[in-house]
Amino acid sequence: MSDFTQQPQNQHGSHQPYPGPYGGAPAPQPQPVRNGLGTAALVLGVIGALAGVIPLLFWVAGVLGVLALILGLSGRGRAKRGEAANKGVATAGAVLGLVAMILSVVGAVIVFxxxxxxxxxxxxxxxxxSTAPKDPSTAESGAPAAEETPDGKPLAAGDASVYDDDLQVSVSAPKPVEAGEYAIGHTEGNKVYEVSIVVENGGKKAFASDSLAVSARAGAEGATAEEIFDGDTYGKGFTGTVLPGKKATVKYAFDAPADAKTLTVEVTPGFDYNPTQWELTL
Structure with missing residues (x-):
C-alpha cells in the first residue's frame, strides 16, 4: 500500500487539488451613500433664512427653519455612520435652519x-x-359758571366750554387797552382790546397747551381782528403742560375797528378738539 493517497485526476489526467476546508468569503458590498437629507436641509435653511429677513414672513421662516434643523441633524448622523458623504452640507443646513428660527422670532416680535x-x-x-365740547350747563361743580346756550350759538364772556376729557376753556370780557409804541398788528384809528383766556384741566391726564390756537373777528362784517404782539405783554400764547387740577391764564390783545360793537373770539385747544366761539360785547 502506498504511503500517500492518490489525488483525483481530471479528464486530462492532471491532478486537481482538494478544496480548502472553508469556502472563500465574499467581498463586502459598499453601503449606498444617501445625501438627500443634507441637501434638503441646506435648501430649506437658505429659503428660511431669506424669508426671515422679511418680518411678515416670520411664520414661513419658522416652519422652514425647524425642518432644516431636523433634516440637517439627521444628515449629520448619517454622515457619522458612513451612510452619507455630505456632512458639511448637512451642518450648514442645520445652522441656517437655526438662523431662520431666530429670525422668525425677531420678525414675530416686530410684526406684533x-x-x-x-x-x-x-x-x-x-x-x-369723541372729544367734543360738552354743553356748558353740564360742567362739574366748581367749574367756571356757564349759561345754557342753544347748540351752535357762541358763548358769552365768562362762560366755560367743557370738553369730554374735562378740559375747560373760558374767555373774559374784553377790556380796552393802549397799544405800545412798538406793538405789531395795530392799525392807526383802530382800538385794542384785551381778553384773558383761562384753561383749566379737570381731567386725569396732563394737557399740552402748545397747540392751543386763538383767533378773533370784529364787527358785524366779521372782519379779522389782528392779534397784537407787544413785547412781553401780548403775543406769547400758551406754552408747556397743564397738569390735572391746574389752570393756566394768558392775555391776548386784538385790533378792532373803532366802530365795532362785538368781538368774536375762537379757541381751539388742540388738533383733537373742536373749536369754541365766544361773542363779546365791546
Whole structure:
C-alpha cells in the first residue's frame, strides 16, 4: 500500500487539488451613500433664512427653519455612520435652519409690536373723535359758571366750554387797552382790546397747551381782528403742560375797528378738539 493517497485526476489526467476546508468569503458590498437629507436641509435653511429677513414672513421662516434643523441633524448622523458623504452640507443646513428660527422670532416680535402700535393709534383716534365740547350747563361743580346756550350759538364772556376729557376753556370780557409804541398788528384809528383766556384741566391726564390756537373777528362784517404782539405783554400764547387740577391764564390783545360793537373770539385747544366761539360785547 502506498504511503500517500492518490489525488483525483481530471479528464486530462492532471491532478486537481482538494478544496480548502472553508469556502472563500465574499467581498463586502459598499453601503449606498444617501445625501438627500443634507441637501434638503441646506435648501430649506437658505429659503428660511431669506424669508426671515422679511418680518411678515416670520411664520414661513419658522416652519422652514425647524425642518432644516431636523433634516440637517439627521444628515449629520448619517454622515457619522458612513451612510452619507455630505456632512458639511448637512451642518450648514442645520445652522441656517437655526438662523431662520431666530429670525422668525425677531420678525414675530416686530410684526406684533407694529400691530399693537396701530391698534393704539386707532384707539387714540377714536377717543379724539369723541372729544367734543360738552354743553356748558353740564360742567362739574366748581367749574367756571356757564349759561345754557342753544347748540351752535357762541358763548358769552365768562362762560366755560367743557370738553369730554374735562378740559375747560373760558374767555373774559374784553377790556380796552393802549397799544405800545412798538406793538405789531395795530392799525392807526383802530382800538385794542384785551381778553384773558383761562384753561383749566379737570381731567386725569396732563394737557399740552402748545397747540392751543386763538383767533378773533370784529364787527358785524366779521372782519379779522389782528392779534397784537407787544413785547412781553401780548403775543406769547400758551406754552408747556397743564397738569390735572391746574389752570393756566394768558392775555391776548386784538385790533378792532373803532366802530365795532362785538368781538368774536375762537379757541381751539388742540388738533383733537373742536373749536369754541365766544361773542363779546365791546
Amino acid at each position: 409690536k407694529a400691530a399693537s402700535d396701530v391698534v393704539e393709534e386707532v384707539d387714540k383716534a377714536l377717543d379724539s373723535a
